[in-house]
Amino acid sequence: MERESFEDNEVADLLNRDFVAIKVDREERPDIDHIYMQACQVLTGQGGWPLTVFMTPDKRPFFAATYIPKKSRHRMLGLTELLPRMAELWKNERHRIEDSGQRLSELLNRNDEASGQDLKEGIFKTARQHLERAFDQDWGGFSTAPKFPSPHNLYFLLRYYYYFGDDGALQMVEKTLEAMYRGGIYDHIGGGFARYSTDRCWLVPHFEKMLYDNALLSLAYLEAYQITGKEIYARVAREVFNYVLRDMTSPEGSFYSAQDADSEGAEGKFYVWTPAEVKAVLGEDNGTYFCRCYGIDEAGNFEGKNIPNLIGALPDPEEWSRIDNLREKMFRSREQRIHPHRDDKILSSWNGLMIASLAVGARILDEPRYLQAAARAADFILDKLRRDDGRLLARYRDGEALYPAYALDYAAMIRGLLELYQAGFDAKYLKTAQELNKDLFKHFWDDDGGGLFLYGSDAERLVARPKEAYDGPIPSDNSLAALNFLRLGRLIGDNLLEVKTEEALRTFAGAINQYPTGYTFFLTAALYCKQTGKEIVIVGKIEKEDTRDLLDIINHRFLPDSVVLLKNPADQELDEIAPFVRNMTLINGKAAAYLCEGSSCRQPVTDGQELIRML
Numbered sequence: 001m002e003r004e005s006f007e008d009n010e011v012a013d014l015l016n017r018d019f020v021a022i023k024v025d026r027e028e029r030p031d032i033d034h035i036y037m038q039a040c041q042v043l044t045g046q047g048g049w050p051l052t053v054f055m056t057p058d059k060r061p062f063f064a065a066t067y068i069p070k071k072s073r074h075r076m077l078g079l080t081e082l083l084p085r086m087a088e089l090w091k092n093e094r095h096r097i098e099d100s101g102q103r104l105s106e107l108l109n110r111n112d113e114a115s116g117q118d119l120k121e122g123i124f125k126t127a128r129q130h131l132e133r134a135f136d137q138d139w140g141g142f143s144t145a146p147k148f149p150s151p152h153n154l155y156f157l158l159r160y161y162y163y164f165g166d167d168g169a170l171q172m173v174e175k176t177l178e179a180m181y182r183g184g185i186y187d188h189i190g191g192g193f194a195r196y197s198t199d200r201c202w203l204v205p206h207f208e209k210m211l212y213d214n215a216l217l218s219l220a221y222l223e224a225y226q227i228t229g230k231e232i233y234a235r236v237a238r239e240v241f242n243y244v245l246r247d248m249t250s251p252e253g254s255f256y257s258a259q260d261a262d263s264e265g266a267e268g269k270f271y272v273w274t275p276a277e278v279k280a281v282l283g284e285d286n287g288t289y290f291c292r293c294y295g296i297d298e299a300g301n302f303e304g305k306n307i308p309n310l311i312g313a314l315p316d317p318e319e320w321s322r323i324d325n326l327r328e329k330m331f332r333s334r335e336q337r338i339h340p341h342r343d344d345k346i347l348s349s350w351n352g353l354m355i356a357s358l359a360v361g362a363r364i365l366d367e368p369r370y371l372q373a374a375a376r377a378a379d380f381i382l383d384k385l386r387r388d389d390g391r392l393l394a395r396y397r398d399g400e401a402l403y404p405a406y407a408l409d410y411a412a413m414i415r416g417l418l419e420l421y422q423a424g425f426d427a428k429y430l431k432t433a434q435e436l437n438k439d440l441f442k443h444f445w446d447d448d449g450g451g452l453f454l455y456g457s458d459a460e461r462l463v464a465r466p467k468e469a470y471d472g473p474i475p476s477d478n479s480l481a482a483l484n485f486l487r488l489g490r491l492i493g494d495n496l497l498e499v500k501t502e503e504a505l506r507t508f509a510g511a512i513n514q515y516p517t518g519y520t521f522f523l524t525a526a527l528y529c530k531q532t533g534k535e536i537v538i539v540g541k542i543e544k545e546d547t548r549d550l551l552d553i554i555n556h557r558f559l560p561d562s563v564v565l566l567k568n569p570a571d572q573e574l575d576e577i578a579p580f581v582r583n584m585t586l587i588n589g590k591a592a593a594y595l596c597e598g599s600s601c602r603q604p605v606t607d608g609q610e611l612i613r614m615l
Contacts (some may be wrong), residue, residue, distance in 0.1 A: 001050050005079050014080065018087035026051075027257060027347060028395050030406055031455040035360050035464050038108055040064035054086055059463050060101030072088045077200060108464035115180060116522035117509040119526060126517035128160050128169060128525055134517065139201045140176030142517075146206075147197045149180060151216040152329075152521035152594045158223050159527050159560050170227065177224055180217075184307035187271065187332050188294060191243030193217050194261075204302055207261035207268040207340070212474050214240050215353035222357070222364050226558035231416070232314070237361055245355065245373055250346065254384075254396070255354045255378030258343040268342050272305035274298075281333040287497055290326050345430075346396040348385050348405050351377055352412030353474070359419035363555045371424050378420055379389050381413060382432060390439060391458070402461040407452040407468075407477035410440040418491070425566035427573045430491060434577065437488055441480065445500075450507035452478050469508040478504055483525040490535050491563045493580040501529050512565065526562075532598050534562040534615075537602055539584050539604075540591030541568055547591040553611050562615075 015021045026049070035050070039061040041047045047066070054063040063086070090097060100557070131153060134142040141147045154176060157169040168484045180186060183202025185194050192214050194205035218240040223315070225233035248256045263270040275296055281289030290299065293315060294308035301307055312371040316322055355374045362371035369416035385393040385401045392405035392413065417433035421424070443456035451467045454477065469478045482504040489497030505512075505526055512519040512526075536554060540547030547566070554564055567574050567581050575582045584594050592604040593611045605611050 001067060008070060011070060012389055014083040018083065028345065028403065030408065033460060034395065034454055034466060034468065035108060035462055036061055036064065038466065039104060042104060042107060044579050051337055053163045056098060056101045060105045062097050062101040062104065097382030105463045117506060119505060119509045120513045123513060123516055124160065124523060124527060127156065128405055130517045131157065131172065135172050136200060140179035145197065145199045147200060147202065147471065149193065149213060149217055150477050151220045152524065153219045156520040156524050158227065159524055162558060162560055173224060177221060177233065177612060182310040184309045188308040188310065189327060189334055191239035201311060203311060204307060207271055209259045211255055211257050211350045212353050213266065214244055215357045219360055222360055223558060226364055226556065238365065241358060241361055241370055247494055248571065249551045252367060252380050253373065254344055254346045254380040255351050255377055256344045257347055257350060260340040263340040263574055265340050268302060270337055272302055274305055281329055293323060344397065348392060348394055348409035349412040351381055352416035356419040357415065359423040362423045374420050375424065378416060378429065390435060392436065394441065404456050405441065406455050407444045407481070410436055411477045411480035411484060415480055418487055422564050427577060433488060434492060437542060450503045452481055469511060469522060470518050471521040478508060479519065479522035479525055482522060483528065486525065486528050487563055490533050491565060501525060505529065531561045535596040536562055536564045537567060537581050537584055537594040537596065538591060539567045539569055539586055542566060544591060550593050550611060551606050552590055557615060559615065
């Protein structure tokens, strides 16, 4: 539409004669996007982008569609016919438009949450069964083409495996993770995942790379590595982080939003190869070997060229050293090409997700570089996207921070800060998470109906103030917050926060019960809520070997029902934030681990084997 209509003089003349044309970046203004997408779905029965909405001057929508051609064709009314008709209708029958906009606005303001309802007995098993029915046994994933990664489905299944010992749940996760990595949706030359696959086998992607996909997917690979110990999952996570730190990190340390699919006007041109191009870089023998490994042949798999992939077979372990050397040469050659455009806006929400993944990566992979990157990004957001009164802002670009942050910004940043604390144990991040959580309740919580509104009480008032619980490409603000409330509450010993999770679950239980696979991150929070949970407190100095030994035991295990605190016996800061640790001390001068469940703590241990038995 941009090329054929909005850059066209004929359409521009019609638009500018009778309308005020407003272009919205839906990532900067998810509140606007959400509300008017709902309007489109009500009016047409479907949604999607590009989204085209006609509204009255008071912002009430009365007509919506997705793609509209310039000229009418195939029973689709074109813009050159539609715009004059709309203008005529506005001049001659305005009352009909205003009545329609009023009725639709009232419909958009309905909140259908079934507050007070409980999750059904067996909802977790039901969700697992639904995922299995949707599962692609041949290629992994939970749909046919187009196929999206949906990492929160994987989080849920990993926890289902952990709590119920269900090997089938783990097998679905492993099949999906391996198939995604082997396919062309993964950039085998430079690292990182594309947005989605256009086919079942993950071969041909939509080549756009999004920060949030790579944040969420790297976390899934890290958790799979914790459970299975398979090095391939750690390898993928490292390569994703290398890509983000190399190509998606600003000079100040925050993370950019996306890279386009196109370069030089062609989708995927930056990423595809012919055998001759490979051999020109690597030579005949190495080039032939590389082409065989990555499925590159004369026929091509994408418009006459090739998307490198490992669908044929994974290399043997002893081959990786040679392959990595060749990949590095291929990468250096590819760097000479014209790069896809980078969307360099910085979003608090997506940065929060990446901070969380890097922090978890630092713990699991014992990589201080990831911790430093996560802390640097968090410090940037808290410095540049937080007003003097503490209010978080949503986006930053070219020195300008704009828009009061949305509930998702708060929830994602709180998640990032909680993981950052548990990776490096700097108490300032735990304290800041607590502050942001209080702000979240102040500006977003619905005291009457429960749950979080999408935008704050102090933000621009739109025609509706919705709540979102559905876990789409990104977990919803309400599901992220529900998990945050539990984890923060258990980290600082605040039982009232756990009550808020229960309220959120009751608020959205009706929708979750109807369609559990649309709310798998919410179910992840619910699984945690149903457990007693463990608070593990290590008393010791992080630079001491005995403290590190105890932390390593925790970091190398998948413990989704646990949170971890480190109390430095020489520092009282944590005592103020989490008073329940106040009387915990070293044992005979040695680092000690305290395991608390519910309202009681076990006797502390100093021996690693004892800690393993307790866990």
